[in-house]
Amino acid sequence: MRLTILPLLLVFGDVPPLRDAPPLPKDTLDDAQLSGVSALGLPDQVPGVESTPEARARLELGRKLFFDPILSKDRTVSCASCHDPDKAFATNDARPLGVGGERCDRNSPPIFNRAFGATQFWDGRASTLEQQVLMPIEHPHEMALPLPEALARFAADPGYRGLFAATGAPEPTNDALAAALAEFVRRLVVGDSPIDRFRAAKGTLTPQERRGLWLWESKAGCWKCHAGPNFSDEKFHNTGIGSKDGVPEAARFAVTGDEADRGAWKTPTLRMVAKTAPYMHDGSLATLDEVVRFYARGGNPNAQLDAKVQPFEISDDDVAAMVAFMDALSRSGDPPPPPEETDAEEQVVPNAAPAAPAVKRKAL
Numbered sequence: 001m002r003l004t005i006l007p008l009l010l011v012f013g014d015v016p017p018l019r020d021a022p023p024l025p026k027d028t029l030d031d032a033q034l035s036g037v038s039a040l041g042l043p044d045q046v047p048g049v050e051s052t053p054e055a056r057a058r059l060e061l062g063r064k065l066f067f068d069p070i071l072s073k074d075r076t077v078s079c080a081s082c083h084d085p086d087k088a089f090a091t092n093d094a095r096p097l098g099v100g101g102e103r104c105d106r107n108s109p110p111i112f113n114r115a116f117g118a119t120q121f122w123d124g125r126a127s128t129l130e131q132q133v134l135m136p137i138e139h140p141h142e143m144a145l146p147l148p149e150a151l152a153r154f155a156a157d158p159g160y161r162g163l164f165a166a167t168g169a170p171e172p173t174n175d176a177l178a179a180a181l182a183e184f185v186r187r188l189v190v191g192d193s194p195i196d197r198f199r200a201a202k203g204t205l206t207p208q209e210r211r212g213l214w215l216w217e218s219k220a221g222c223w224k225c226h227a228g229p230n231f232s233d234e235k236f237h238n239t240g241i242g243s244k245d246g247v248p249e250a251a252r253f254a255v256t257g258d259e260a261d262r263g264a265w266k267t268p269t270l271r272m273v274a275k276t277a278p279y280m281h282d283g284s285l286a287t288l289d290e291v292v293r294f295y296a297r298g299g300n301p302n303a304q305l306d307a308k309v310q311p312f313e314i315s316d317d318d319v320a321a322m323v324a325f326m327d328a329l330s331r332s333g334d335p336p337p338p339p340e341e342t343d344a345e346e347q348v349v350p351n352a353a354p355a356a357p358a359v360k361r362k363a364l
């Protein structure tokens with residue numbers, strides 16, 4: 001074994017770590033959060049989740065890998081560096097830092113509820129999670145580690161060799177690596193926001209949040225694209241973000257070669273959105289207030305602006321209401337609210353058991 005690994009290490013060699021690399025996010029997740037059980041507001045089943053011993057072994061390996069900088073060339077960056085559990089599995093950098101001081105080409109999206117997604121990445125260039133998870137490892141501006149070198153690192157590490165073996169892989173392979181990381185990402189599930197509870201008649205919203213929801217569903221037209229359980233239609237639209245002098249970026253066109261796709265990016269989820277500023281694929285809008293005003297003025301003009309982006313009049317109070325709506329969408333698993341139309345202060349309910357969600361999740 002050692003004989004085959006040594007030459008590989010010599011060929012690829014490790015570059016020395018950056019002196020001031022940012023600290024690595026810790027694994028603060030609890031097991032219930034990775035149970036693969038769905039949540040209020042989402043489909044009943046999370047696609048692809050199994051409860052076999054192999055699936056549990058894949059999860060254990062994938063979870064360790066996700067937080068381990070071993071997957072980056074200079075061992076300074078983990079998946080969690082750009083998908084931090086404390087930041088709703090995104091970051092607050094417009095373009096987060098990869099290895100060697102390189103910046104990502106785009107803003108890092110939050111990566112929960114990806115099991116419900118039709119494609120992965122802003123331009124949808126990966127169609128499965130198994131395809132997607134290997135790409136950041138080799139990407140020169142992210143982890144910059146050739147896959148053969150990653151496999152050599154695992155083969156040289158008895159701990160990792162054991163974890164791979166438990167998944168049924170006799171030795172570390174690309175497929176086993178992809179299956180483990182995908183298993184972990186697939187189980188990151190976020191639902192049960194105050195909006196979901198309100199829609200299921202299981203909770204209340206403040207008058208301002210309700211107004212935001214109403215604007216959302218009426219003249220602001222947000223529902224036309226941010227639709228469905230994950231607040232995304234999983235389609236690609238040109239809102240004009242990134243277009244210069246009226247000329248859109250390639251965007252989805254780079255994947256399909258279809259002229260109609262120029263400037264069209266995947267509609268992102270809006271769950272937890274209050275935690276993931278700045279916004280858009282290039283991080284060019286700093287706040288949710290700015291985002292609402294961007295849509296109200298009809299997006300950015302360009303040759304292929306989506307017909308669903310239409311200007312609308314909006315007061316400052318209504319902008320605040322729409323932001324309050326998105327703030328509510330950014331909470332999960334709140335303690336149950338007091339029953340509606342009663343005074344919570346004075347109310348005494350003997351023997352009242354709070355309606356606990358099926359699986360207790362820590363708020364992200």
Ligand code: HEC
Pocket residue numbers: 066071077078079080081082083096097098099104105106107108109110111114119120121122123132133134136137141142143181185
């Ligand atoms: C240096 C930062 C960085 C690192 C490290 C990183 N990512 Fe990402 N991730 C991004 C960016 C930026 C994008 C969006 C890129 C694009 O769409 O072109 C992204 C996109 C994704 C997506 C698609 C999300 C969606 O909504 O379509 C998933 C899933 C994902 N990353 C998982 C991972 C995993 C797993 C790892 C570790 C193997 C990882 N990422 C490492 C920055 C990073």
Ligand code: HEC
Pocket residue numbers: 220221222223224225226236237238239241242264265266267268269270273276278279280281282288291292295296306308309322
């Ligand atoms: C035509 C479809 C469409 C409509 C209508 C629409 N959006 Fe979007 N939304 C998108 C797309 C596509 C993106 C990503 C654009 C990009 O990154 O360049 C996006 C991005 C966003 C983001 C940034 C999320 C992130 O993680 O960066 C927010 C917030 C948002 N929209 C809110 C709204 C609100 C509020 C409305 C209604 C006023 C609305 N959207 C209407 C398609 C739409």
